[in-house]
C-alpha cells in the first residue's frame with residue numbers, strides 16, 4: 006500500500022479552518038499522511054487565502070492574498086492543500102499568473118521574485134488517489150465493515166469554467182472507503198452547497214439548505230455523512246434543525262479509523278453532533294485512541 | 297419572485313449602458329452577452345429561493361439596460377460563489393465571477409447594498425485578515441453581532457462552539473506584521489472593498 010506516495014515531501018497549506026475551528030481535521034490528516042509515509046512541511050508564515058469574503062468585495066486583494074502564499078512556497082516541492090475553497094483560490098491565482106503577463110509583473114514587484122512556473126498545487130484527495138490507486142488494501146480490508154455513509158463533497162466538485170478541465174475527485178471517497186469495507190450510498194446531495202458564510206449572516210436561509218442535505222442522507226438510511234471540507238462539516242453540524250441529526254465526520258478522521266489508527270478522543274470532543282454512539286454501535290470504538 | 301419572462305425593457309439603453317456591460321465583461325473576464333436564458337443556472341443555485349431575479353435574471357437586467365436594478369438587487373449579495381451555476385451553464389459563463397464584479401461595482405458607485413448584513417460580514421472577515429493575516433472567527437462573530445446590535449441570536453450556539461473549542465479565544469497570526477499593511481495599501485487602503 007501507498008508505494009506511490011511513500012517518501013514524498015510536500016509544502017502544506019492548512020488554511021484558517023483547519024488551523025483553528027477544524028483542528029481535528031488537520032490532526033487526522035497529518036496522521037494519515039504519516040501512515041502513508043508522506044512528509045508535510047507547513048508553509049512558513051502562510052496567510053489566509055481570502056476566504057469567500059475577500060473576492061466577494063475586492064478581487065485585487067484576493068489575488069494578492071493568494072499570491073503571497075504562492076511566493077512562500079519553496080521551489081522543488083509540490084504544495085498540498087486540503088481545504089477545497091483555499092485550493093480554488095490558490096489555483097485560480099496561479100492560472101491567472103500563467104495567462105496574464107501584467108499579473109506576473111505585479112507579482113514580481115510585490116514579492117521580489119519571479120513566479121515559480123514549476124510549482125504544482127495538489128489537493129489532499131489527489132495524494133490519496135495516488136496513495137490508494139491500486140484499490141486493494143489487504144492489511145485493513147474490513148476495517149470499516151458495516152458503515153453506511155453518505156459521501157458529501159459540497160462545492161468541491163464545482164468550478165468556474167476556466168477550471169473545467171482540471172482533475173475531478175467525484176467518487177474518490179466511495180472508492181477508497183469502499184475498499185475498506187464501508188458501504189457508500191447513492192443519494193441526491195453529494196455536491197449540494199452547504200451555505201458557506203451565509204450561515205452567519207443569514208441562518209434562516211441556510212437552515213433549510215442544511216436540513217435538506219441531512220434529510221437526504223437520513224432517507225437513504227445513512228449512519229453518517231462524510232465531508233471533504235471543514236466549512237461544510239461545520240455548517241452541517243451547526244445549522245441542522247431536524248429531530249434526527251446524523252454524525253458528521255471529516256474524511257481524514259474516518260480514514261484514520263480505516264487505517265487502524267482509530268479516532269482520537271480529542272477529535273471526537275470537538276464534534277457538535279456526538280459521534281460516539283455510532284462508533285460504539287459499529288464496534289469502531291476499540292480503535293479509539295485516547296488523547 | 298418576478299418572472300423573467302415579462303421583464304421590462306428600458307427605453308434608454310444607449311451608449312452608457314453599453315459601457316457598463318463592457319466594463320462588467322472586461323472585469324469579470326466572462327461574457328454575459330452570451331446568455332440565452334436557458335435558466336440552467338438558477339435550477340441548481342442553492343440560494344435562488346432567496347433571490348428576486350435569480351442568476352440569469354440579473355444578467356437579463358444588464359442586457360436590458362436596467363443596470364441600477366441589478367446593482368440594487370439582493371441577488372448579487374445572496375450569491376455565495378459556489379460555482380454550481382457555472383458547471384451547468386451551456387455557454388460557460390462564469391456567473392460567480394460576474395456576481396463578484398457586480399458587488400464590487402455596487403460598492404464603488406455607492407449603491408446602498410440590498411443586504412447590508414452580508415456586506416457587514418464580508419467586511420469583518422476582510423478586516424480580520426487585515427489585522428492578523430488570518431481570520432479570527434470568534435472576533436469576527438462578536439464584532440459582527442455587535443455591529444448588528446444582535447448579541448443574543450445564536451448565543452447558545454456560540455457558547456456551544458466555545459465549549460467544543462471550535463472558536464479559539466486568541467487569533468492565529470502571521471509573523472510578518474507589515475505585509476498585510478502593504479497589500480492593503482496597494483489595493484487603495486483599508487476600506488475593504490471600495491465605497492464608503
Ligand code: SF4
Nearest residue numbers: 331333334335337385
Ligand atoms: S445557464 Fe448560462 S446561458 Fe443559461 S441562463 Fe444561466 S447564464 Fe444564461
Ligand code: SF4
Nearest residue numbers: 341375376378379381
Ligand atoms: S455561484 Fe452564486 S448564482 Fe451561482 S449557483 Fe452559486 S449562489 Fe447561485
